[in-house]
Amino acid sequence: MTCLPLANGDWVVPGRAYLCAFQDMARKQVVGWQVGATMPEELVTNALQRAFWSQPAAPALLVHSDRGGQYCGNAYRQLLHDHGAIRSQSRRSDCYDNAQAESRGSGLKTEVPEVRERPLFADLADAQRSVADYFDYHNHERLHSIIDYQTPYHTHQQLLQLNALNCPA
Template identity: 75%
Template sequence: MGSRAGERFRPPSTPLWHPPAALRRKGHRVGRQRLRVAMRRRGLHALQPKAFTPRTTDSAHELRCAPNRLLNQPKPTQANQVWASDIAYLPLANGEWAYPCAYQDMVSKQVVGWHVMATMPEKLIATALQRAFLAQSPTPGLVIHSDRGGQYCGNAYRQLLHDHHAVRSQSRRGDGYDNAQAESLCSRLKTEVLELRERPVFADLTDAQTRVADYVDYYNHERLHSSISYQTPYHTHQQLLQLNALNCPA
């Protein structure tokens, strides 16, 4: 069922997923229009995110939310200045769900921390954030933005931010665009992983965890992004960190 055991996530080998910039890197002379024509002749189409199904944001709680601290502020320009987070859902063969949580650097697009569980407790987002703090060394004042889900209002999560001198930021009520970047990442993960499987489900929780790990590795180190000049998130993140180190006074 789905991908073979032990098989690492790989994007399709056809031009289906490649932007022209990626194809040109491989020696192909191609523009957007030429790519559209070639895909149309072969009956190919671009992968598109599916319509949203279950709700992962439960904002019907009495916990105190933080304001959106990104409003009316200049866009971040440094790595580890703002992280965005969201919870997605992945269907399992038994009809249940697996829930990945990810934290993404808003400038470099690198996924800095993630975790997958069978439920959505506060532990899910706290574990993903702990992984991010272990992998990165952000300076005090890091803003961590999310939606208004109750998990992002819990005491353990807030204490974790406090311990690392990070600042909590959350979307405004009823505004789905306030956390667009994190939601886009989750949507892209579901689309690019599930569309390539024989059946659009994962065998079990372990299968989902393994595939998410593979995808994050691919996403950070191989997937090119137009918003960062068709570089990989990892390459961009490292460049920004080096630039920041050079600009910091001794």
């Protein structure tokens, strides 16, 4: 989860929007996200549900997060259980355990302002639109060195074709 600055405040409520995003680490594809004005457990469960809708959970899927209270709630744990996913959390006070999420948040905060006229989001709706546009770009256009300078979408399509070839009829 990361904070996004809004133009109507300076990093204090109501000047914030909160983003929760889940990323498929093998493909670098952002598979589920949600932006909200507050950060209740529902923000996290909505993002995770979107991830499960976009691609069904593989057996023993590992879902990693930091130790925020939203990732410890009953609804979040039940959603993981319902999809056969395993909860993984960072060690206490160790930001390096969650480096991928930190990197994704940093990328969003540095790449989005570069293409915008304003460095801040005008309001919550502007933040939601901008994040949607960014993740669309991230998944379908941005090349990632870790996946051989391919887009996450292209890598996902290649893995789907490979799985189809290896799947018995």
